[in-house]
Amino acid sequence: MTAPRRTPPPPARPSEAARRRLSPTQREEEIVRAAVGFFAEFGFEGQTRELAKRLNVTQPLLYRYFPTKEALVERVYQEVFLRRWNPFWEETIRDASLPLRERLNAFYTDYASVILTYEWIRLFMFAGLKGLDFNTRYLDLLKERVFTLIIAQIREDLGRPSIADRPVTPLEIEAIWSLHASIFYLGVRKFVYNMPVDDVSEIVAMKVRLFLDGARTVIGVEEAAPGVP
Structure with a gap:
């Protein structure tokens, strides 16, 4: 009896594949870009867990790059106002x-x-x-x-x-x-x-x-x- 043919898993979407391949520098830049848009939309009361959901990453990963919300907010200031x-x-x-x-x-x-x-x-x-x-x-x-x-x-x-x-x-x-x-x-x-x-x-x-x-x-x-x- 012929074994049932296994259906290969669907290919990862390009965005997901690219997300896995991001270097630390790229990941940090991605977080900052997302934070700029997120805080501009919701204000600085916006929660980092919601930002993490937008990025499709875990909150602990977010904190690996920015240990506190204050550190992330400061980086947003540097990015938008000083750079x-x-x-x-x-x-x-x-x-x-x-x-x-x-x-x-x-x-x-x-x-x-x-x-x-x-x-x-x-x-x-x-x-x-x-x-x-x-x-x-x-x-x-x-x-x-x-x-x-x-x-x-x-x-x-x-x-x-x-x-x-x-x-x-x-x-x-x-x-x-x-x-x-x-x-x-x-x-x-x-x-x-x-x-x-x-x-x-x-x-x-x-x-x-x-x-x-x-x-x-x-x-x-x-x-x-x-x-x-």
Whole structure:
């Protein structure tokens, strides 16, 4: 009697086969990519066991790469907020061969292409709601490397005292915030309120124009004493 023919097991799906072949470095990168999307969707209250399910791995395997949830969250910060920082932005702002308006347009158009994403905007918002220090660290970086630089360039363009001769004032920082926050808010409209945002480059150019037209009343101008018009 002929032995019954055994049906071979179905071949592993490519994703499963690839998952088994991942090197430690690849596995870590896969976890980080998944964590970015997971926390952007659910916030930092999202549980690592749910993330492990998404990855089709065990929670102990997840903790082999990131011993604590805090360590994984920190890696997400590094991946989304620091690795995407472009040092060339500062060179763009300093490039005196171009008019200041063109420099700010170029900087903010490229900056907007980085931050106006689902992950960036939602992670930044969730971090603030959770009380994480992402926001403080990132905003300190912005003020140190971009805000002060923009103020220095505007003062030079207007023939006002340099920041070496007259320190940056709180009102000047607020003036830069008004421009920067208006561009960030485009992402809030799109990825939090689900409202359309069209032609970002045109909107950025408009906001830069409005900002520079008003900047001459604040940047490099000595603050009046309280009660003095």
